Amino acid sequence: MPFLPRGVARPADLIKHLNALAPLPGVVNLRHTVDNDWSGDPAIFFWITLSDEAAHPAILPQTTRHIINEITQQLDPAGQWGLIPYFNFRSQSEQAKLKEEVFG
Amino acid sequence: MAYHDDLLKHAIFLSELNLPNDPKQVDLRRAVSAAYYALFHLLTTEAAQNWKHQSQRNRFARMFDHGRMKTCCSKVSSRPFPADPAEIPIAQSLKLIADSFVTLQQARHTADYDNSKIWSRTQVWETIAQAEEAMTGWMVIRENEMAQEYLFDLMGTR
Numbered sequence: 001m002p003f004l005p006r007g008v009a010r011p012a013d014l015i016k017h018l019n020a021l022a023p024l025p026g027v028v029n030l031r032h033t034v035d036n037d038w039s040g041d042p043a044i045f046f047w048i049t050l051s052d053e054a055a056h057p058a059i060l061p062q063t064t065r066h067i068i069n070e071i072t073q074q075l076d077p078a079g080q081w082g083l084i085p086y087f088n089f090r091s092q093s094e095q096a097k098l099k100e101e102v103f104g
Numbered sequence: 105m106a107y108h109d110d111l112l113k114h115a116i117f118l119s120e121l122n123l124p125n126d127p128k129q130v131d132l133r134r135a136v137s138a139a140y141y142a143l144f145h146l147l148t149t150e151a152a153q154n155w156k157h158q159s160q161r162n163r164f165a166r167m168f169d170h171g172r173m174k175t176c177c178s179k180v181s182s183r184p185f186p187a188d189p190a191e192i193p194i195a196q197s198l199k200l201i202a203d204s205f206v207t208l209q210q211a212r213h214t215a216d217y218d219n220s221k222i223w224s225r226t227q228v229w230e231t232i233a234q235a236e237e238a239m240t241g242w243m244v245i246r247e248n249e250m251a252q253e254y255l256f257d258l259m260g261t262r
Contacts, residue, residue, distance in 0.1 A: 037210050037213075038209070038210055038213035038214070038217075039171055039174060041178075043210075050226065055226045057229060060226065060229055060230060060233065061230070061233040061237070064230050064233070065237075078178075078181065078182055079182065084178065084206065086207060086210050086211075087207070087230075088227055089224075089226055089227055089230050090224035090226045090227055091224070091226045094224040094225070094226055095224075097125075098222050098224060100222050
């Protein structure tokens with residue numbers, strides 16, 4: 001019988017835990033999708049819109065590193081939910097222009 | 105300058121074209137791909153350095169398989185840190201490199217094959233920063249035994 005990751009089997013639980021994440025500085029909007037990655041492994045894709053200040057090139061690496069660490073530590077996507085985490089970022093002004101639905 | 109450093113510089117160059125507000129998707133996609141291959145070639149070149157016969161090192165480096173490398177990196181990401189406190193900083197660096205490799209590989213695959221995905225400059229800069237951080241981290245730990253084991257494991261030998 002194929003192994004079904006907890007994040008796929010219990011999506012409502014996953015959403016509950018995502019909603020319980022402590023506030024993340026610089027994050028304007030956080031959405032997620034659960035899908036397979038390129039090699040077929042179950043994965044969770046985070047679509048994160050940052051404030052323009054947080055996405056400033058001078059501090060972008062620190063901003064994103066902090067957010068990735070926080071989500072990874074609080075949620076533990078791979079260990080607790082069986083999903084490889086992938087993080088996608090864009091700034092608020094970029095999203096205002098691009099209007100990509102997955103970012104909300 | 106080494107090929108992997110050139111690739112990273114090329115990624116930065118592409119990502120900064122048409123500043124401030126008009127990046128072309130083709131430039132952003134190629135930048136993501138170059139960032140992944142910068143890390144890929146750094147690791148495979150490093151592994152090939154361990155091959156005794158210099159004339160065969162490029163052939164040796166071509167033996168690496170993207171999927172097997174991902175599997176290895178996922179294992180490194182999920183394994184517990186060593187009991188010896190002295191080894192923990194090395195393991196942390198290795199985890200960061202492995203995590204970055206998995207992330208960059210997925211980004212590269214999307215950039216090269218999924219035309220429905222729209223790239224933003226912020227996303228691309230974040231990807232490049234991750235490659236840069238992983239490559240810098242590697243240069244610090246590269247002589248360590250655990251790092252050398254990792255190179256061997258990247259071949260998919262276990």
